[in-house]
Amino acid sequence: MGDVQEQATEERTANAAARSASSASSASRPQLGIQVGHQAVASPGGPPKMYRRRTGRAVAGVAGGLADHLGVKVLWVRATFAVLAAFGGVGLLAYGLLWAFVPQQSRDEPPTVESAKERQQAYGLLALGIGLTVAGGAITGMLSGWVGLPVAVALVGAAVVWREADESQRRRWRDGARSGVAGAVLGGGGWSAAVRVLSGVALVMTGIGVVVLRGSSFHQVQLALISVLATLVGVAVLTIPFWLRLVRDLGDERRARIRTEERAEIAAHLHDSVLQTLALIQKQSESPREVARLARGQERQLRTWLYGPSGYGAPKQPDGEGHGTPGTLSEAIAGICGQVEDAFAISVEQVVVGEAELDESLTALVHAARESIVNAAKHAGVEEVSVYAEVEPTSVTVFVRDRGKGFDPDAVPEDRHGLSDSIRGRMERNGGSCRLRTAPGEGTEIQLAMPRKAMAKTAQGAT
Amino acid sequence: MTEDKRTRGPVTVFLVDDHALFRAGARTELESITDEVRVVGEAGSVAEAVAGIARTRPQVVLLDVHMPDGGGAEVLRRVRPEQPDVVFLALSVSDAAEDVIAVIRAGARGYVTKTISSRELVRAVVRVADGDAVFSPRLAGFVLDAFADRPGAEPISDPDLDLLTPRERDVLRLLARGYAYKEIASELFISVKTVETHVSSVLRKTQLSNRYELSRWASDRRLV
Numbered sequence: 001m002g003d004v005q006e007q008a009t010e011e012r013t014a015n016a017a018a019r020s021a022s023s024a025s026s027a028s029r030p031q032l033g034i035q036v037g038h039q040a041v042a043s044p045g046g047p048p049k050m051y052r053r054r055t056g057r058a059v060a061g062v063a064g065g066l067a068d069h070l071g072v073k074v075l076w077v078r079a080t081f082a083v084l085a086a087f088g089g090v091g092l093l094a095y096g097l098l099w100a101f102v103p104q105q106s107r108d109e110p111p112t113v114e115s116a117k118e119r120q121q122a123y124g125l126l127a128l129g130i131g132l133t134v135a136g137g138a139i140t141g142m143l144s145g146w147v148g149l150p151v152a153v154a155l156v157g158a159a160v161v162w163r164e165a166d167e168s169q170r171r172r173w174r175d176g177a178r179s180g181v182a183g184a185v186l187g188g189g190g191w192s193a194a195v196r197v198l199s200g201v202a203l204v205m206t207g208i209g210v211v212v213l214r215g216s217s218f219h220q221v222q223l224a225l226i227s228v229l230a231t232l233v234g235v236a237v238l239t240i241p242f243w244l245r246l247v248r249d250l251g252d253e254r255r256a257r258i259r260t261e262e263r264a265e266i267a268a269h270l271h272d273s274v275l276q277t278l279a280l281i282q283k284q285s286e287s288p289r290e291v292a293r294l295a296r297g298q299e300r301q302l303r304t305w306l307y308g309p310s311g312y313g314a315p316k317q318p319d320g321e322g323h324g325t326p327g328t329l330s331e332a333i334a335g336i337c338g339q340v341e342d343a344f345a346i347s348v349e350q351v352v353v354g355e356a357e358l359d360e361s362l363t364a365l366v367h368a369a370r371e372s373i374v375n376a377a378k379h380a381g382v383e384e385v386s387v388y389a390e391v392e393p394t395s396v397t398v399f400v401r402d403r404g405k406g407f408d409p410d411a412v413p414e415d416r417h418g419l420s421d422s423i424r425g426r427m428e429r430n431g432g433s434c435r436l437r438t439a440p441g442e443g444t445e446i447q448l449a450m451p452r453k454a455m456a457k458t459a460q461g462a463t
Numbered sequence: 464m465t466e467d468k469r470t471r472g473p474v475t476v477f478l479v480d481d482h483a484l485f486r487a488g489a490r491t492e493l494e495s496i497t498d499e500v501r502v503v504g505e506a507g508s509v510a511e512a513v514a515g516i517a518r519t520r521p522q523v524v525l526l527d528v529h530m531p532d533g534g535g536a537e538v539l540r541r542v543r544p545e546q547p548d549v550v551f552l553a554l555s556v557s558d559a560a561e562d563v564i565a566v567i568r569a570g571a572r573g574y575v576t577k578t579i580s581s582r583e584l585v586r587a588v589v590r591v592a593d594g595d596a597v598f599s600p601r602l603a604g605f606v607l608d609a610f611a612d613r614p615g616a617e618p619i620s621d622p623d624l625d626l627l628t629p630r631e632r633d634v635l636r637l638l639a640r641g642y643a644y645k646e647i648a649s650e651l652f653i654s655v656k657t658v659e660t661h662v663s664s665v666l667r668k669t670q671l672s673n674r675y676e677l678s679r680w681a682s683d684r685r686l687v
Binding site for chain 1 (some may be wrong): 557558559578600601602603607608636639640641
């Protein structure tokens with residue numbers, strides 16, 4: 001084998017010319033057999049590797065690959081195969097062997113462009129090749145006339161299945177082996193792939209069936225079928241451990257890769273967020289307020305990332321409602337609470353029950369709630385504010401409460417606009433209402449209620 | 464609230480957390496603040512916890528939710544059949560709905576997050592030791608959300624068991640709004656003891672509920 005490889009390496013250029021010349025004129029069977037063996041065996045080792053074309057191919061890319069390898073026009077290679085097909089199907093045999101043994105190009109290779117004319121010629125030559133095989137077979141008497149057709153049919157069927165297998169392997173590479181055993185057969189190509197495989201199988205069966213039926217009596221056929229079936233079952237049973245191991249290895253490999261990716265993602269995220277914040281905290285260690293602010297902001301971010309609706313821990317939902325969009329009430333409220341936490345270095349505990357899509361009036365509600373939280377942060381003199389929002393079928397209520405100083409509502413000077421304009425005014429303009437419960441020393445609670453406009457959204461929000 | 468009525472000695476507490484540093488911190492905090500609580504043991508894994516709880520027979524187990532081999536729910540499952548009178552208080556850095564609902568359904572008497580102040584933690588420990596439930600506002604929100612009758616929800620299979628009474632719902636709402644038990648009592652014109660009864664029955668319903676609503680809700684909503 002080593003000799004053959006070396007030989008192939010050294011003689012490549014000389015061979016190429018000689019081969020094209022010889023095969024074009026008159027190629028005898030043994031000579032071609034050697035050549036085929038050459039290519040197939042030499043391809044995995046030596047530098048001048050031969051690959052089947054991945055793009056710009058008519059059947060399996062064999063002729064294209066050979067043409068690339070030899071540096072001749074693909075048309076000539078195809079024509080050679082077609083002509084050789086006349087001699088007892090040698091062309092077809094050679095093609096099939098090359099198809100089986102020569103690996104396909106990796107997908108990083110630049111695609112081969114093929115003109116429509118070349119493609120048309122390819123199909124023409126393909127038909128010619130099959131025709132010549134049949135004709136050649138009929139003339140030489142190697143295949144009597146009635147056998148030729150079914151054999152051709154069976155060959156076409158085999159070609160269809162092989163080609164599909166090629167395709168499915170390509171899909172598997174592309175999808176990163178995400179499919180199981182069924183995927184290995186159908187390659188995730190869906191119905192069309194299944195139809196192609198099945199029709200290929202049907203063609204092969206028909207071809208073989210016709211040959212067998214014509215050649216023998218029905219009884220013998222039955223016997224033959226049974227023995228073939230028994231053999232197949234035996235092979236299947238014997239190879240079960242092998243298949244299981246294959247499936248398990250695939251699964252293991254897949255899991256390992258997913259774990260590695262996850263670890264990398266978490267590491268990247270921790271680097272971006274937590275480590276940066278810790279570095280900042282070290283620099284700011286004299287200012288407890290600033291440290292608390294940084295830590296709180298970081299905790300919130302990390303929490304959202306880990307457990308949040310669109311975060312890392314959430315199941316991937318490409319079409320999920322509210323996924324990744326700031327369009328829902330809970331996300332909007334989490335957003336404003338975070339802003340106030342950052343701006344005023346207090347902690348805002350928020351609880352949201354139910355969910356609703358944001359619309360104009362709910363946006364107003366969120367703005368009013370924000371103003372209320374800001375008021376509490378500024379005036380109550382506390383470290384913590386509670387926000388509770390509940391979505392009910394007919395209305396949305398938000399409570400903002402603190403256990404701070406409280407105040408006497410009647411004693412608020414007329415020129416203070418925060419409560420009257422930003423909160424009460426905003427709520428009332430949008431059809432909502434605002435109630436205030438406070439007394440000096442007892443903390444403050446602002447209750448904001450907004451009726452819901454679209455009842456139809458309730459069901460959607462509920463799921 | 465209730466600690467005045469207690470006549471026995473300090474509440475014995477067992478710490479379960481896979482971070483030794485956190486255990487050490489919690490132990491120091493719990494024992495330095497007050498003599499109402501005494502830490503009798505600690506464990507860093509599920510197996511250690513099961514063995515340690517059987518050995519020390521504490522009144523309260525402070526239980527971490529996330530641990531390498533099964534987590535707090537696993538400890539609950541293995542200890543509760545043999546020692547039904549040990550009370551569990553979940554203490555976790557996570558406030559994801561799934562975690563909260565899982566340990567509550569496994570039989571924890573309360574759930575607090577690690578951001579809780581030490582004094583509040585002591586109060587919570589004493590309260591669960593007395594048979595009350597401890598609900599953080601967030602936990603109350605989860606339960607409300609899980610039990611809410613909303614259009615499109617599954618039909619209720621067993622109304623006696625599954626539905627929260629309007630009163631319980633009121634109590635939960637106020638809890639979710641950040642009210643203390645005492646404040647809820649004065650708000651609803653009932654006694655603190657009644658508030659505690661309501662909260663306990665909510666907890667019981669949560670544990671006994673055969674509605675798959677809770678877990679389904681938790682996975683559907685992924686609410687924090």
